[in-house]
Every structure is written in structure tokens, then in C-alpha cells.
Amino acid sequence: DTAVSQTPKYLVTQMGNDKSIKCEQNLGHDTMYWYKQDSKKFLKIMFSYNNKELIINETVPNRFSPKSPDKAHLNLHINSLELGDSAVYFCASSQDRAYTGELFFGEGSRLTVL
Amino acid sequence: EDQVTQSPEALRLQEGESSSLNCSYTVSGLRGLFWYRQDPGKGPEFLFTLYSAGEEKEKERLKATLTKKESFLHITAPKPEDSATYLCAVQAGGTSYGKLTFGQGTILTVHP
Numbered sequence: 359d360t361a362v363s364q365t366p367k368y369l370v371t372q373m374g375n376d377k378s379i380k381c382e383q384n385l386g387h388d389t390m391y392w393y394k395q396d397s398k399k400f401l402k403i404m405f406s407y408n409n410k411e412l413i414i415n416e417t418v419p420n421r422f423s424p425k426s427p428d429k430a431h432l433n434l435h436i437n438s439l440e441l442g443d444s445a446v447y448f449c450a451s452s453q454d455r456a457y458t459g460e461l462f463f464g465e466g467s468r469l470t471v472l
Numbered sequence: 473e474d475q476v477t478q479s480p481e482a483l484r485l486q487e488g489e490s491s492s493l494n495c496s497y498t499v500s501g502l503r504g505l506f507w508y509r510q511d512p513g514k515g516p517e518f519l520f521t522l523y524s525a526g527e528e529k530e531k532e533r534l535k536a537t538l539t540k541k542e543s544f545l546h547i548t549a550p551k552p553e554d555s556a557t558y559l560c561a562v563q564a565g566g567t568s569y570g571k572l573t574f575g576q577g578t579i580l581t582v583h584p
Binding site: 389398459465466 | 559568575577
């Protein structure tokens with residue numbers, strides 16, 4: 359039973375298109391995150407929600423919009439995709455805002471923009 | 473700006489050959505340093521949290537240590553199943569919990 363699941367695992371799309379990635383966690387956690395892993399393998403935080411409230415919003419283009427319908431789900435919508443958006447996007451969750459630094463990651467969604 | 477640098481970028485070991493991975497960091501007020509393991513095509517998996525200089529944590533063949541400027545992940549008598557990318561991350565004081573700054577990772581390959 360997957361703890362943090364993301365769909366789709368792979369997206370290949372053209373520049374200018376809009377795409378969404380969905381994330382669900384069944385761990386009962388109250389905080390969820392989106393991290394981006396670029397081609398150099400650096401993981402960088404994008405957003406975080408705690409009980410549906412946005413608590414971390416890093417410097418990310420407005421084309422990226424997260425939505426949390428409930429504390430078990432966090433989706434990422436990307437408008438007007440650009441070549442530089444190609445990356446692996448990881449969803450993660452934690453208990454109590456990750457005081458211990460323990461995040462539970464999904465398997466990632468690899469986005470390729472052509 | 474918080475920064476994490478890991479070395480070496482890649483490390484190849486023979487099974488049973490012990491070694492260490494390094495994580496150097498600069499951060500304003502370290503709240504915690506974390507080690508994660510990432511297998512190909514998977515998300516990172518949490519290993520350890522270290523909070524203060526001198527602290528050590530162990531798990532099977534792995535031992536993590538922390539000083540004021542760096543952390544080491546010691547691997548004793550590694551096995552092929554220890555092959556993975558090991559990621560180091562820090563969390564700065566005054567930032568939101570869960571906002572981790574990651575290094576680029578060390579790719580460890582253990583040959584049988």
C-alpha cells in the first residue's frame with residue numbers, strides 16, 4: 359500500500375501546454391510538499407501546505423499553482439509550460455510540519471517539455 | 473544563503489570496503505542536518521537527523537556524525553544493496569519546518 363502516491367509518473371508535453379500532477383498520502387500526515395529535482399539532482403522546495411493552508415511558497419513562477427483540496431491531497435498545476443520546467447517533481451508529506459526533518463517522498467513525476 | 477556541498481560526487485567500493493561520504497554546510501543557525509537515501513527512479517528515503525555537533529546516529533552499516541561545519545556518513549563493510557545516491561540536507565533556524573536545503577548527493581556503487 360503506497361504511502362505517498364503521485365500521478366502520472368511520466369509526462370511528455372509540448373511547450374505552452376498546461377499540465378497537472380496529483381499527489382495523495384495515506385499516512386495521516388497534516389503537511390504536504392512539492393519539491394523539484396533538476397538535471398543536476400538538486401532537490402529544491404517549491405510549496406508546502408499544512409492542513410490545506412499554504413505555509414511555504416518559494417520563488418516559483420506564477421505559472422505553478424498548488425492546490426490542496428484536503429490534507430491528504432496536494433496537486434500541482436503548471437500553465438504555459440517552458441523547456442526549463444523539465445524536471446522530476448516530488449511530492450512529500452510529514453507529520454507535525456517535519457520537526458524531525460523526516461519527509462516521506464513519493465516516487466516522483468518526470469516532466470519532459472519538448 | 474544556505475548551502476550544502478557533498479563529496480565525492482561518486483564513489484565506487486568493493487563489497488566490504490569501508491569508506492565515508494562528506495557533507496559540508498553553511499547555514500544560519502542549524503536546526504537539523506538530515507541524511508536521505510535515494511534509489512534510481514524512487515523518491516528519497518529518510519535515514520537520520522542530527523541536531524548538534526558531536527551527535528552520532530547509527531543504522532545497520534551506516535553511521536552519521538556531525539561537526540559544526542560538516543557531517544560524515546560512514547559505511548562499514550558495505551554490501552551491493554547499499555548502492556544508492558545519498559543526500560544530505562540542512563534546515564536553518566527561523567525557516568519553516570520541512571524547508572530542507574539539499575546537496576547534490578553522492579552516488580555510491582558497491583561491487584560484489
